[in-house]
Amino acid sequence: MPWPRAHMAGVLVRNVRRLLTLLDVHYCRGASHHFSISIPSPEVFLAQKTMPDPQPPSADPGLYRPPPAVRGMTVLDREAFTQTINVPAIRIPTSVLNKAVKSLKKVALQRPGLKRVVDDDQKQTGSDGKEHRLLLLDPQSVSMAENFGEEEASALKAFGVKPEIQRHELKLTYDNLKSEEVLRAVLPEGQDVTSGFSRVGHIAHMNLRDHQLPYKNLIGQVIIDKNPGVSCVVNKTNTIDSTYRNFQMEVLAGESNMVAKVRENGVFYEFDFSRVYWNPRLSTEHERIVSLLRRGDVVLDVFAGVGPFSIPAARRGCTVFANDLNPESYRWLQHNTKLNKVEAKVTTFNLDGREFIRGPLRERLPELMKGSAGIHIIMNLPALALEFLDAFRGLLGPEPDQGASCTVTLPQVHCYGFSKEDDPQRDVLERAEAALGLPLQERCSVHMVRNVAPNKEMMCVSFSVPSELLYRSGGREEGGSEPSPKRQKREEAEG
Numbered sequence: 198m199p200w201p202r203a204h205m206a207g208v209l210v211r212n213v214r215r216l217l218t219l220l221d222v223h224y225c226r227g228a229s230h231h232f233s234i235s236i237p238s239p240e241v242f243l244a245q246k247t248m249p250d251p252q253p254p255s256a257d258p259g260l261y262r263p264p265p266a267v268r269g270m271t272v273l274d275r276e277a278f279t280q281t282i283n284v285p286a287i288r289i290p291t292s293v294l295n296k297a298v299k300s301l302k303k304v305a306l307q308r309p310g311l312k313r314v315v316d317d318d319q320k321q322t323g324s325d326g327k328e329h330r331l332l333l334l335d336p337q338s339v340s341m342a343e344n345f346g347e348e349e350a351s352a353l354k355a356f357g358v359k360p361e362i363q364r365h366e367l368k369l370t371y372d373n374l375k376s377e378e379v380l381r382a383v384l385p386e387g388q389d390v391t392s393g394f395s396r397v398g399h400i401a402h403m404n405l406r407d408h409q410l411p412y413k414n415l416i417g418q419v420i421i422d423k424n425p426g427v428s429c430v431v432n433k434t435n436t437i438d439s440t441y442r443n444f445q446m447e448v449l450a451g452e453s454n455m456v457a458k459v460r461e462n463g464v465f466y467e468f469d470f471s472r473v474y475w476n477p478r479l480s481t482e483h484e485r486i487v488s489l490l491r492r493g494d495v496v497l498d499v500f501a502g503v504g505p506f507s508i509p510a511a512r513r514g515c516t517v518f519a520n521d522l523n524p525e526s527y528r529w530l531q532h533n534t535k536l537n538k539v540e541a542k543v544t545t546f547n548l549d550g551r552e553f554i555r556g557p558l559r560e561r562l563p564e565l566m567k568g569s570a571g572i573h574i575i576m577n578l579p580a581l582a583l584e585f586l587d588a589f590r591g592l593l594g595p596e597p598d599q600g601a602s603c604t605v606t607l608p609q610v611h612c613y614g615f616s617k618e619d620d621p622q623r624d625v626l627e628r629a630e631a632a633l634g635l636p637l638q639e640r641c642s643v644h645m646v647r648n649v650a651p652n653k654e655m656m657c658v659s660f661s662v663p664s665e666l667l668y669r670s671g672g673r674e675e676g677g678s679e680p681s682p683k684r685q686k687r688e689e690a691e692g
Contacts, residue, residue, distance in 0.1 A: 260284070260308075260336060261369055263382030270383050273415045275371035278379065285340055286331040286365040288317060293356040298332055300352035304345070306333040310372045315365065331365055376423040384412060394420060394430070395477050397470050398457030401430045403449070417449025428452050431470075446471055461505065462487075464512065465536055468503045468529040475503065482646050482657070483509065486575065486611055490515050494571040497558050497608075499550045499585070500578040503529040504543075510573075511539035518561070520546040520553040550578065554588040562608065562667075563593060572608040574662075579613040579655050583625065586612060586632035589662055591669045607661045613646070614656055621645065621654040629658045635666060 260282065267277050284306060289297045298305065298314060305313045315331050339345060342360040345353065353360050371379070380390040388408050394401040401420050405413055417430035429451040433444050455471040461480045468475060483505045490496065492514030498507045501519035503526055511517045511534070521527050527547040534540040546553055558574070565572050576582040589610075618624035622643040630637050641660035649655050 260306075261374060261378055263378075267382050269385070271412055271415055273418045278369075278371040278374060278382070280369050282367055282369060283364045284367050285334040285336055286315075286363045287334060287353075287358065288329045288361070288363055289332050289356075289358055290327040290329055292327060293358070294330060294332075297352065297356050297358060300356075301332060301334075301349055304334055304338040304349055306335050308369075308373050309375065310370075311367075331363060333365060333367065334362075371422075376419050379419050379423075380412075380416060383415060384409065396424075396427070397475060397477055398459050399426060399428045400455070400457050400470055401427045402446075402470075403430060403432050405432050413447075413449050417451065421451050429454060431455075462509060464505075464509050466503055466505070466508075466529075466533050467536060468533075469525060472525040473503055473523060473529055474526070475505075478647060479505065485644075486573075487513060490573060491571060494573060495565055497561075497572070497574045499553055499558075499574065499576045500582065501530055501545075501575075502526050502577075504533045506575050506577065507543055508533055508537050508539060511542035512537060515542070517543040518546070518557060519543055520548050520550070520557070522547070522549050550576075550582075550585050551588050554585065555592065559592050566605040566607065568606060570606070572606055574608050574610045576610065576612040579615045582612050583614045583628045583632055583658075586610075586629055587634070589666055590634060591667070593667045596668045605664065607664060609659065609661055611657055611659045614658065615649065615653060616656055617653050621656050625656045625658050629660075633666060635663060 261280065262282075264277060264280060267274075270277070287301075294314065307313075311333075313333050315333060317329055317331050339362070341362055345360055350360065377390060384390050385408070389406060394403045396402075401417075401424065403416070403420070405416065409416060413432060417432075420430045421427050430449045431446040432449050434447050455469050457468060457470045457475075459466045459468075459475070459477075461477070462484050466475075486506060487509040490510055490513050494510075494515045496507065496510045496515045496517045496519075498510075498517065498519040501507050501521045502523075504519060507517045507519035507530070517539075519530060521530060524547060527545060531540075531545050534543045534545070546557055548556065562572075576585060578585075612629060614625045614628065616624040622645070626637060626641065626643055629641075637658075637660050640663070641658060644657040644659065646655040646657055
């Protein structure tokens with residue numbers, strides 16, 4: 198068959214096989230002229246050792262078929278995953294090996310810890326007197342010569358390589374498997390085998406489901422094995438229901454060291470992950486807010502945590518007043534200011550959020566408003582921050598004298614909240630307006646930060662605090678304090 202027709206047929210066959218692979222089936226023609234579904238056995242595809250393959254083998258929907266003995270395993274036995282399989286290969290002269298491998302990289306076998314080029318089991322020297330080696334191919338892409346696409350077929354012809362498919366016996370071990378493959382082999386069939394986690398320094402933080410708990414220690418060990426740099430895996434054992442926004446966790450595998458070292462947006466942080474709140478999914482939001490700041494601006498961070506807003510702001514040249522109620526967060530906040538050499542730019546407080554607003558913030562705000570520098574108040578406690586907005590009512594007391602300058606710099610507030618409503622923007626805006634006691638439309642913006650869970654969004658409302666609100670007489674001094682254990686739910690504090 199001429200090359201153009203061969204490669205066109207190969208493209209068609211390969212695409213059909215890929216589609217059937219996605220469906221995890223292969224097809225056969227039934228007696229009544231309809232297509233019936235059948236599952237190919239591994240033996241059909243993996244029957245031969247390295248040798249010419251004149252007959253097209255049946256398509257194998259997966260390279261690895263786990264031994265039945267690993268199903269239900271709760272203590273990791275790495276040796277039990279070892280399996281010998283047959284894969285397609287092509288014999289290539291060593292004189293053109295490097296160029297040929299580069300041209301065939303799209304169809305070459307890709308596996309952790311496996312060499313794509315191996316010695317020929319049958320012979321090192323071909324009939325042409327040249328030394329040859331085998332390039333292992335991805336069985337999902339190539340199982341017979343006609344499967345080569347135009348690009349690969351042209352390369353083979355140019356290098357003088359015959360498009361003959363060989364079979365090569367290959368030993369797959371635990372080290373060659375991906376974490377998803379290991380867990381899919383172990384967990385009960387049909388169960389969710391997600392191996393996703395949040396990475397916090399050397400710690401992998403998981404939220405396992407109930408059906409995964411019997412296998413939790415095995416899952417933890419697999420995550421360590423398959424993710425370089427991870428030496429501790431923890432699972433959250435309760436919802437965030439404490440005053441200090443931390444949660445109980447269980448070490449599934451690895452060391453028990455909870456002091457993480459993290460770099461985010463060029464800034465270094467250290468903290469005890471078991472005693473403070475840190476969310477790696479907020480790095481983009483931290484960067485967004487900091488990008489709004491100019492050198493010389495003033496930042497008042499009401500719920501500062503360990504400093505993901507405050508420290509980058511200080512590095513940008515801002516004067517920062519950072520507060521957090523959690524004594525551990527306060528301690529690590531101070532540590533991180535020194536770690537990043539910005540302690541001279543950051544003044545820290547260990548107060549309830551409302552106390553901070555009505556104490557240090559109120560004391561400094563009148564003088565700050567007389568200047569030209571921007572004033573930014575950050576309130577990142579999504580579960581409750583909107584409820585703290587009423588602390589700004591009448592914050593500065595009576596109206597200033599008429600003789601006072603009318604030109605002031607009004608503070609800009611960035612307040613976070615969760616919403617489960619169909620229109621989250623409207624929801625958080627209305628809740629902010631209710632807390633403030635005045636409308637914000639036309640003088641605010643609402644930003645969607647991220648999707649926290651199905652039908653749950655994290656939002657940020659940004660607005661300039663109206664002067665009539667700050668100077669309103671009879672403002673409410675009292676109100677809820679920073680989250681009581683009863684009111685704050687941990688799942689509501691994923692921001």
